[in-house]
Amino acid sequence: MPKSSKRQAEIICEVCGKPHPADEIELVFRRPDPIAALSSRVRAKRCKEDDDLCALWGERGRAHRYFVRGVIPLPVIGREVGYQIGAWAEVQMADFDRIRELWDDQTQSEEPPMTGRLANRISLHEAPTLDLNVTVHLTGPKTRPHLMAAERDHTLFKEQAEGVTAHRAAQYTGLVNAGWEDTLRALLTRLGL
Numbered sequence: 001m002p003k004s005s006k007r008q009a010e011i012i013c014e015v016c017g018k019p020h021p022a023d024e025i026e027l028v029f030r031r032p033d034p035i036a037a038l039s040s041r042v043r044a045k046r047c048k049e050d051d052d053l054c055a056l057w058g059e060r061g062r063a064h065r066y067f068v069r070g071v072i073p074l075p076v077i078g079r080e081v082g083y084q085i086g087a088w089a090e091v092q093m094a095d096f097d098r099i100r101e102l103w104d105d106q107t108q109s110e111e112p113p114m115t116g117r118l119a120n121r122i123s124l125h126e127a128p129t130l131d132l133n134v135t136v137h138l139t140g141p142k143t144r145p146h147l148m149a150a151e152r153d154h155t156l157f158k159e160q161a162e163g164v165t166a167h168r169a170a171q172y173t174g175l176v177n178a179g180w181e182d183t184l185r186a187l188l189t190r191l192g193l
């Protein structure tokens with residue numbers, strides 16, 4: 001389907017009977033949770049951040065922390081194109097420096113995978129995803145690193161290995177809207193509405 005097309009193909013779901021878009025908006029975490037949790041004042045003082053990389057300066061002897069934005073690829077059963085969750089991994093300083101060094105490198109996918117920890121809470125999983133061990137695979141100068149769950153007994157590991165249903169992908173997308181509703185509700189409460 002060309003990118004300019006507004007028409008979205010839909011698939012009737014076998015689980016809930018509702019149509020799910022075949023090519024849907026994906027769940028994206030804009031920042032690592034430990035950074036999103038900080039006040040804007042602290043963030044301005046201690047963070048160097050953009051949409052690709054974040055560094056958080058430790059205070060009172062605490063270590064600095066480094067984050068890289070990647071995607072969690074999930075094959076979707078019966079679909080050619082998989083689902084991707086946009087998420088962040090915390091990595092060691094040496095790996096952070098290496099990622100920056102290789103940023104525009106055409107051959108970066110040959111780099112051995114790095115280890116990291118997932119830096120976002122994805123509420124659809126019973127076991128926490130925050131701090132889940134992942135491997136970070138560089139993919140290319142114009143594509144984000146792939147984050148692969150490294151703990152075999154975690155449901156995210158199983159979903160990456162075995163694929164998810166279109167229904168499950170739609171549940172992930174549902175978290176996008178849920179986040180928006182939470183924000184709106186908090187704003188209305190603050191305004192006394």
Ligand SMILES: [Zn+2]
Nearest residue numbers: 013015016167
């Ligand atoms: Zn469904």
